Structures are given as C-alpha cells and as structure tokens.
Amino acid sequence: MTPTPVPDQDTAVQAELSYLAEGSTVLRRFTAPGHSINTGRYETHVVPIRNGRPVQDQFTVETNGFRIVRHESAVRDFTDKAEVDAVYVPEVLDFVEQQLGADRVVSRGWVLRRSAAPGENASQPQAGLVHIDYAPEGAEEMAAAVYAEHCPDGPGFTRAVATSTWRVFSPPPQDWPLALCDFRSVAPEDGLPNTLYFVDRVPDDPLGPVDGMRRITSGSEFHHDPDHRWWYFPDMTRDEVLFFVFHDSDHSRAWRVPHSAFLDPTAQATVPRHSIEFRTFAFFE
Template sequence: MAIDELGTVPAVWGVMNYLSEESTVLRRFTAPGASINTGLYDSYAVQVYDARAVHRPFTLERNGFELVHRPSRVRDFTDRDELDRVYDAEIEELVRLRLGADRVALLGATLRRAADPAGHDSQPAAGLVHIDFSPEGAAAHAAETYARHFPDGPGYSRAVSTSCWRVFSPPPQDWPLAVCDFRSLSDDEGRPNTLYFVDAIPPDPFGPITGTPRTLSGSEFHYRASHRWYFYPDMTRDELLLFVLHDSDHSRPWRVMHSAFLDAEAQAVTPRHSVEYRTVAYFR
C-alpha cells in the first residue's frame, strides 16, 4: 500500500487508460462478448485510494457515488430470467427511494467478467476511463427513454442516469471498479464518442457505418494529475456501488468518471464477475 498527501488513506497503484491527445475518430462498437474502440489511449500509473479507509463516507450528494449495503434475493446473477424476475424490481426500488425520484426506467443488465467473458454471456471488464453518457447525448437519451417507458407520463423536470454495479464473484477482486471523485473533474473535460451496438465487430471500424444500429453518446477523457481515484476493495455480493452517469441538474455532482483496473496486489483466485444496471430516474 502507498501513502501520499491524503495522510493515512492507503492506495494501490493502478494503470488508467486515458484518451490520447492524438485521437480523432471516437467510436466504440459493442458486440456479444467483444468490444472495440477506435480511439488511441495512453496508460498512466495512478494511485487508487481505498474508499473504505476515508474518514467521511462518500455520498451521491457530495462525490457522485456511494457504497450501499443491499443484499439481493437473486441466487444466480448469470441467470437472465432470474434477473428479469427478481433483480429488476430490486434495482428500481433502490434507485427510486435513494434518489427520491417519481419514476425509474431500467436500461437492462450488463454482465462483465475479467476472463473468458464470451463464455458467460458477458462483456470484458471496461478498462478505459469513461462515462457512459456525454452531456451532448444525455438529454436526448433521457427524453427517448421516457417516451419509450412512460408514453402516457406527465413529463419531467430533471433526469438522472445512474449505474448500479455489483460484483458477485468472491473477494478479493483482480479487476475492481475505480470511480473518480466528482470534485476533481472539471466541467469542461471530456470528448464525446459514439457507441454502436452491433452483432459483430465491423472489419473497418473507421469506415462508413451501414444499417441503423442503436447508438449512444459517451465521454472519454484526457489525463489530468488532479483526478482523484477511489475503489472499494473486497466487495461482496451484498454490496452495491451506486454512481451518477449524468444529472441534468449541473448544480449537483452530475457525472462520475470510472474505469476497471488491474489490482496487482490482490490475491484473487477467481476472475471478477459483475453485473451492472443503468437506470434513468425522473423527477416532476
């Protein structure tokens, strides 16, 4: 463990892959069991601090993320039917009550595994510094999602996109998820990229896009030494990391940069396996 100006807060060294200043075309293609980015990336060794050791717990209202003790009735998180039958309602209730929202739309589950993801109907660990929604695309996505989920709804004045991240493989985790304190990220940071959901990775990801794949707009970031990274070591299946992807109210912590990273100090014997739910919460 390393110690620096945060005093007695321990940290591990992790490699964060930031967007290179030389990148021009920013596209991300996601297919079953595979993902590719057209961006160029530079790797930086950064200190990732133990969020459990910080005296004042992190909260959505101050930092944009928090750890929640939330046991689930799900027995097998790789069972998609059980997720639909049990976990959907648990996530909806958690987000609605914690945020005080009037309505919550679920965007579906994504399983991620640090090894052999395709064999488990999963995606690889997301090892690039990013946010799932860009400021440019978040408003349109929230409006489209509301119209699809609540076609007869009365409308909304605020929308908050969140991620609910749970690891269900036993601790310690070889590839934990790191989150960046909102207070260390400037509002002017980030470049938009485009996410394409496809059946197979195209042979030329820089070429013309044919067909009409569903797209989203995310954000990727250049390195700054001021970014402050944290993780929760030894997470259990009874814990859930809740963090903000985009809040239309920018007077609050409105986005959290995040990335998986290899914890070389962890004595993991099982590859990290996790489930994440993205949601959009709406307020009248």
C-alpha cells in the same frame, strides 16, 4: 454539504488506468454482427487509487457522485438470466427510487462482466477504459427518448438522472475492482464524446463520413489529468453495491463520474471478478 473525504496516499495503490491518448479526438465505435471497432487511441498512466474503506461513510452521490451502500439481494444465481429479470430488476428499480427520491425509475438493462473467460459465462470482459457511459448530449437525448417510450402519459420531467448500480458476486478479494473518480476533481471541460453506431458492416474508413449510419448514443472518454482523484473499495461482497452517476441534468449537483476497472497489483485473488451492472434512468416530474 458533506465535505469531500481527505485523500490518503498511505491507503492508495499505484495502478494503471487506460486514458484516451493525447491527440485522439474523433471518437466513434462501430458495432456490426460479430465485429466491433473503436477509433480512439489509448495510453496507460500509473495513478494513485485511494482505498475508500476507511472513509466510506463520507461519500455522497450529491457531492462525490457515488457511494457504497449495503444492499442484500434475493437473487441466488446472478448468471441465471430468468432469475435476474424476475427478481433483481424490481429490486434495483426500488433501490434507485429510494436512493434518489425519484418519481419514476426505468431500466436500461443489465450486463454481467467477468475478468477471465467471460464468454463462458454469458458475460462481457471488464470495462478497462476511463469513461462514462453517456456523454452530456447523449444522456439528454436518451432521457427524452426513454421517458417518451415508458411514460407516454406522463406530465414530463424536470430532472433526469442516469445511474449505475454495480455489484460483485464473486468472493473477495477482486483482481479487477472498479475505480471511481471524485466528481469534484473533474474539470467542466473534461471529456470527449465517443459516438456509438450500429452498422451492418464496419466501414472501410472509420474516420470518414457517417451520413446515413444509425447513431445510437454517445459516451464520454477522457484524457489524463493529474488532478483526477480516484477511489476504490476493496474486498466488496455480494451484499453491497456501488451506486454512481452517469449523468444528472441538474448540474448544481455532482452530475457525472468517470470510472474504470483496473488490475489491483496488491490483490491476492483466487477467482476472476464476476459482477453485474445495472443502468437506469430516474425521472423527477
């Protein structure tokens, strides 16, 4: 087993992360045409986020839940949707299959994020809350649904892994890099489900009954824990990616990684961070 890299406070930045506030427990996100609301309450905590560059070769997906990988893409313009669909989608599916040794990999879509004026670039803002895209129960339900849809004649799966492949295509340094929490510092009981509902209109009482509403899936959000060990990789280029786990049905491995964008107070960035994240489910049959 690869040892966890030794934390080095000398290579850490002190930065703010937005955690779920204590006492905030009923978590729902309602998305309606032109409007969205989240019932969670959040608070910022200043935490050390360690520079993983000096020990970047020591991280593994199996132990830490993430790694940084050199991966060149033939995509010329990541803001060109047609080119991304035609070129990047098969690239990433092949990449994930090779990284995990899975039998099948299915796309769950991609999204661009930009730290300034995202709407001008068909992008979303940076994701600045400590979260995981799938809660355990949401991941299990989604894995079964995705497999049934895309592999109707398959023999079934013994293991499913939801992952993200995250790439920056704006030049370094990044004003809002991505922080990743070492799986080994996350307690088994950490995390609360935040359930996503698609609705015609946001309910008058978001904390009231939800009977009959269309539940899509649930992610995880986290209260602050001083034991959380955070890492980032400054000055990323478009020829490398962060590959990390949302959920692995095999809990004998690193099976989830909380993460969040954060404002790096030390970065002398000249352009907003622009990135593409690609979600997949990998299946072992």
